[in-house]
Amino acid sequence: MQLVIDGIPCTAESGETILQVARRNRIDIPTLCHHDALEGVGACRLCVVAVRAHAEAVDAQVVASCMYAVKDGLQVDTATPEVRRLRQTVLDLLAARCPDAPEIQALRERMGGDAIDYAPAVDGSKCIMCYRCVRACEAIGCNAIAAVNRGPQKEIAPPFFDATQRCIGCGTCAAICPTGHIAVTETPQYREIWSQRFAMAQCAGCGAPFMTEATREHLAGLGKLKPDYFTHCAACRQRDAAARFVRVGT
Amino acid sequence: MKLTSVDMLAQRRETLVQRTAALAREVRVCAGTACVAAGAGKLSDAIQREAAAQGLVLAVDGDAADVEATVRLVNTGCQGLCQAGPLVRVLPQDAFYCGVRPKQAARLVSEALQNNAVIADWCAVSPQGQRYATRAEVPFYRHQQPIALEGCGAVAPESLDDYIAHGGFAALVRALEMSPEDIVQTVEDAGLRGRGGGGFSTGRKWRIAASASASERYVICNGDEGDPGAFMDCAIMEGDPFRIIEGMTIAARAIGAQQGFIYVRHEYPKAVARLDKAIVACREAGLLGAGILGAGFDFDVEIARGGGAFVCGESTALMRSIEGLVGEPRANYVRSVQEGLYGQPTVLNNVETFACVPAIIARGAAWFAATGTPGSPGTKAFCLVGKVAHTGLIEVPMGTTLRQVIFDIGGGVLDGRPFKAVQTGGPSGGCLGEAQLDLPVDFDALTAAGSMMGSGGMIVMDDRTCMVDVAHYYLSFLQSESCGRCVPCREGVAQFCHLLDTMRRGTAKPGDLDRAIRLAQDIAQASLCGLGKSAPNPFLSAVTHFRAEFEAHINDRTCSAGVCRDLTVFAIDAQNCTGCGLCAPACPADAIAGAPKQVHVIDAQKCTGCGACRTVCRDDAVRALPRNLPCN
Numbered sequence: 091m092q093l094v095i096d097g098i099p100c101t102a103e104s105g106e107t108i109l110q111v112a113r114r115n116r117i118d119i120p121t122l123c124h125h126d127a128l129e130g131v132g133a134c135r136l137c138v139v140a141v142r143a144h145a146e147a148v149d150a151q152v153v154a155s156c157m158y159a160v161k162d163g164l165q166v167d168t169a170t171p172e173v174r175r176l177r178q179t180v181l182d183l184l185a186a187r188c189p190d191a192p193e194i195q196a197l198r199e200r201m202g203g204d205a206i207d208y209a210p211a212v213d214g215s216k217c218i219m220c221y222r223c224v225r226a227c228e229a230i231g232c233n234a235i236a237a238v239n240r241g242p243q244k245e246i247a248p249p250f251f252d253a254t255q256r257c258i259g260c261g262t263c264a265a266i267c268p269t270g271h272i273a274v275t276e277t278p279q280y281r282e283i284w285s286q287r288f289a290m291a292q293c294a295g296c297g298a299p300f301m302t303e304a305t306r307e308h309l310a311g312l313g314k315l316k317p318d319y320f321t322h323c324a325a326c327r328q329r330d331a332a333a334r335f336v337r338v339g340t
Numbered sequence: 341m342k343l344t345s346v347d348m349l350a351q352r353r354e355t356l357v358q359r360t361a362a363l364a365r366e367v368r369v370c371a372g373t374a375c376v377a378a379g380a381g382k383l384s385d386a387i388q389r390e391a392a393a394q395g396l397v398l399a400v401d402g403d404a405a406d407v408e409a410t411v412r413l414v415n416t417g418c419q420g421l422c423q424a425g426p427l428v429r430v431l432p433q434d435a436f437y438c439g440v441r442p443k444q445a446a447r448l449v450s451e452a453l454q455n456n457a458v459i460a461d462w463c464a465v466s467p468q469g470q471r472y473a474t475r476a477e478v479p480f481y482r483h484q485q486p487i488a489l490e491g492c493g494a495v496a497p498e499s500l501d502d503y504i505a506h507g508g509f510a511a512l513v514r515a516l517e518m519s520p521e522d523i524v525q526t527v528e529d530a531g532l533r534g535r536g537g538g539g540f541s542t543g544r545k546w547r548i549a550a551s552a553s554a555s556e557r558y559v560i561c562n563g564d565e566g567d568p569g570a571f572m573d574c575a576i577m578e579g580d581p582f583r584i585i586e587g588m589t590i591a592a593r594a595i596g597a598q599q600g601f602i603y604v605r606h607e608y609p610k611a612v613a614r615l616d617k618a619i620v621a622c623r624e625a626g627l628l629g630a631g632i633l634g635a636g637f638d639f640d641v642e643i644a645r646g647g648g649a650f651v652c653g654e655s656t657a658l659m660r661s662i663e664g665l666v667g668e669p670r671a672n673y674v675r676s677v678q679e680g681l682y683g684q685p686t687v688l689n690n691v692e693t694f695a696c697v698p699a700i701i702a703r704g705a706a707w708f709a710a711t712g713t714p715g716s717p718g719t720k721a722f723c724l725v726g727k728v729a730h731t732g733l734i735e736v737p738m739g740t741t742l743r744q745v746i747f748d749i750g751g752g753v754l755d756g757r758p759f760k761a762v763q764t765g766g767p768s769g770g771c772l773g774e775a776q777l778d779l780p781v782d783f784d785a786l787t788a789a790g791s792m793m794g795s796g797g798m799i800v801m802d803d804r805t806c807m808v809d810v811a812h813y814y815l816s817f818l819q820s821e822s823c824g825r826c827v828p829c830r831e832g833v834a835q836f837c838h839l840l841d842t843m844r845r846g847t848a849k850p851g852d853l854d855r856a857i858r859l860a861q862d863i864a865q866a867s868l869c870g871l872g873k874s875a876p877n878p879f880l881s882a883v884t885h886f887r888a889e890f891e892a893h894i895n896d897r898t899c900s901a902g903v904c905r906d907l908t909v910f911a912i913d914a915q916n917c918t919g920c921g922l923c924a925p926a927c928p929a930d931a932i933a934g935a936p937k938q939v940h941v942i943d944a945q946k947c948t949g950c951g952a953c954r955t956v957c958r959d960d961a962v963r964a965l966p967r968n969l970p971c972n
Binding site (some may be wrong): 131132133134135136138152153154157158172174175179181183184186206209210218219221235236237239240241242243244316 | 862868
C-alpha cells in the first residue's frame with residue numbers, strides 16, 4: 091500500500107506501523123519506549139504524529155506512530171506545531187519526573203521548543219516507565235519483573251519487591267533501559283541486580299566471568315544453543331572459531 | 341422446571357399472572373442500599389411479624405405460590421427517593437410512604453394491608469401543604485418515565501418467576517422469532533445510544549460485530565460503574581438482574597455470540613450475588629445454556645469480578661482484565677467490536693443499555709424513538725446527588741432540561757441555598773453553571789456545553805462549593821485511578837493536581853492558569869486511552885463557566901465560596917448571631933468564644949478555615965472572609 095509521510099510517498103506492507111515505515115524512509119521520529127526487538131506499548135507518547143485518512147481530509151488525528159498500523163492513502167505529518175508541542179510536553183513532564191536522567195534532559199534540549207519547568211519529583215528516579223525491561227524479560231521467558239501499583243506510584247519491581255527465582259540475573263533489563271535506571275553491581279564472583287546476588291560462571295578458556303550460573307541454566311534448558319556457548323565467553327568462542335577457519339585454510 | 345419451548349414459558353407466565361391477580365394487595369418495601377441503611381430490613385421483618393400476629397397470610401417476594409395468601413410483600417430493588425427511606429409502596433392504591441419505621445408496621449398491616457385504606461397522615465406533603473395520596477402525584481416521580489428502571493423497585497429481584505410474571509423474557513421470545521438482522525435493525529431504528537457515556541449507536545455496534553468474520557463472538561456487560569456519586573447500574577443489577585440477562589441474550593442472538601460476561605466490581609457484593617443467583621436460575625429454567633427455550637440457540641453468561649479500578653471501565657482495559665491480564669488499556673486503533681476479547685469481535689455495552697433492549701424488542705423501535713429527542717431517543721437514568729433536596733435515582737426522557745431535573749424532580753437546592761453548578765458525567769464530564777440550566781439533557785447538548793452525559797451521575801452544588809476545589813477533587817481522583825501506563829496521563833494529571841493545589845493554597849503564580857489550560861489540552865490529545873483523554877474535562881469546563889473564580893484564587897488569593905482553607909477565615913455576623921452556642925463546640929481549633937445568648941466571636945488567628953461553624957449555624961450568621969495571605 092501507499093502512504094505519504096511528510097510529503098514523501100512511501101510503500102508499506104499491511105500490518106506495519108507508521109514508525110517502521112518512517113524509519114525505513116529515513117524520516118526521524120523520536121522514541122523512548124520503542125525498541126525494534128520488542129512489541130510496542132505506546133507508553134511514552136513521544137512518537138506522536140498527526141494523521142489524516144487521505145490527501146483531501148481536513149481533520150487530523152494525533153496517534154502514537156509506534157502502534158498505529160498503516161492504511162492505504164494515509165497522510166502523516168511528523169512535525170506539525172501541535173505534534174512538536176505534545177512531544178515537548180511529554181519531555182517536560184518526564185524531565186520533572188526524572189530530574190537526574192541526562193538522556194531526558196538532552197532530548198529536551200534537542201527539541202528546542204518552549205519548555206515548561208514542572209514541579210520536580212522529590213523522590214524522582216530515572217525510571218520513565220517505558221516498559222522496555224518488562225517486555226525484554228517477558229521475551230526472554232522469565233517474567234521476573236512487572237509494573238506494580240497505579241498512577242504516579244507505579245514502578246517496576248519483582249513480585250512483592252523481593253528476591254525471585256524467576257530472575258536469572260542476565261542483566262538484559264539493565265542493558266535495554268534507556269536511562270540507566272536499573273542498578274547492576276558487577277564483580278568477578280557475582281552480579282547483583284534487583285537486590286539479588288547471582289554467582290558468575292567463569293570462561294573455560296580465559297577464566298573471565300561471562301554469565302551468571304542461573305542464566306547458563308536457563309539458556310541450556312532451552313536446548314537451542316551449541317555446547318560451547320555455556321562454557322566459553324564470547325571473545326574465546328570468537329577466537330576459537332577464527333582458529334578453526336585458519337586450520338581449514340591451511 | 342426447565343422451559344423447553346416458547347409455549348411452556350407462556351403457560352408458566354399465565355399461571356403466575358393468575359396467582360398474582362388472586363392477591364388483593366401488594367406492599368413493596370424498598371431494599372435498596374440507602375433504604376436498608378435506614379432500616380428497611382427491620383421494617384420488612386416487622387411487617388411479617390405483625391401480619392402473622394394479625395392473622396394475615398403474606399406471600400413474600402417471589403413466593404407467589406402460597407395460594408392462601410391475600411397480600412404479597414416484595415423486598416424490591418431501589419425505588420428511587422433514596423433521601424427519604426425506607427420507602428413503602430402499597431398497590432393497587434399506589435399509596436406511597438416515606439421514612440417508615442418498624443414500629444409503624446402494626447398500623448401499616450391493620451390499615452393498609454388488611455383494608456384498602458390510605459394512611460393519610462403518612463403521605464408525603466408538598467411545601468404548600470398538599471397531601472399526595474398516590475405515588476404518581478409526588479413530583480419526584482411525576483416527571484419521570486422509567487424504561488431501564490421499569491422493573492427496579494417493582495419486581496422481586498431474586499425471583500425468576502416474578503420477572504416472568506411481569507412480562508420478563510417476552511422480548512427474548514420475540515427475538516427468537518426475528519432474524520438476527522431484524523433485531524439489529526430494530527435496535528438501530530430505535531436509535532439506542534450507549535448509556536455508559538460514549539453515546540455510540542448500539543445498533544451500529546452490533547451490526548459491525550455481526551458482520552465481522554470470526555468463529556467466536558462475545559457479549560460483555562460493563563457493570564464497572566466507578567464514577568463518584570453514580571449508582572444507576574448498581575441499582576439495576578441489584579434490583580432487576582434478569583432484565584440484564586435478557587438484554588444480553590438478545591444481543592447474543594443478534595450478533596451470533598455464545599458466551600457473555602458481566603463485568604462487575606468487587607465492591608458491589610450484592611449485585612454479584614444477585615446476578616449469580618439469576619444466572620443459575622436462568623440455566624435451570626433453560627433460559628441460558630444450550631438450546632435456549634428449545635430454539636436451537638446456545639448462550640451462557642459468566643460473571644467476571646473486577647478489583648474496583650476505575651480504568652477497568654474503559655473497554656480495552658476491561659477486556660484485558662477478563663482475560664486475566666493487568667487491567668491496563670491498549671491503544672484502540674483497532675475497534676473492539678472487530679477485535680476485542682481474546683481477539684474476537686466483542687459487543688460491550690453498559691448495564692443500562694442492556695436494560696433498555698428488552699423494552700425495545702418487546703414494544704418496537706417506534707415506541708422507543710417516540711420518547712426523548714431525535715438525536716438521543718429514549719430515557720436516561722441519573723443519580724441525583726449532592727446539595728439537592730431530594731437525592732435519589734431517577735429516569736427521565738432525553739431532552740428534559742437540567743432545571744426540570746434539579747428543581748422539579750430534585751426539589752431544588754438543599755436548604756434553599758442558591759444554585760451554583762451541576763456536575764454531570766463523572767470524572768470525565770464537566771461542571772455546568774446557572775446559564776446552562778435550561779440545556780436539554782441529551783448526549784449532544786451536554787458534549788457541546790463542555791460536559792458529557794457520562795454514565796449518569798449528576799452532582800448538584802450550592803454557593804458554598806469552590807470550583808477550584810471541585811476541579812482538584814476530580815483530578816486527584818483521576819491521578820490515583822490513572823493506570824500509569826502513558827506519560828501524559830500518569831505525569832500530566834499529577835502535575836495538574838499540583839497546579840490546582842497551588843491555586844487552592846494561594847501559592848499559584850500569574851500565568852499558571854494558562855499553563856494549566858495548555859497542559860489540559862496536551863493531556864487530552866496525547867493520552868493513550870479515554871481516561872486520560874477526558875481527564876482534563878472537569879477542569880476545562882469549570883474554567884469555561886467559572887473563570888473568574890480561578891483568577892480570584894491566583895491573583896487575589898481569595899476563595900469566594902469559603903472552601904479553600906488557606907485563603908479563608910470565618911467571622912460571625914453580629915446581626916444574625918443568636919448566641920445559640922452551636923458553633924463553639926463544633927470548632928476543632930477552639931477559636932470561638934461567647935456567652936450563651938450573646939453574640940459569639942471567632943479568633944481569626946486561631947481559625948483554620950475549616951468551616952465547621954458555618955455548617956452547624958442555623959441562623960446564617962457565619963461569613964467566609966479572605967485570609968489575605970501576604971504576596972509571595
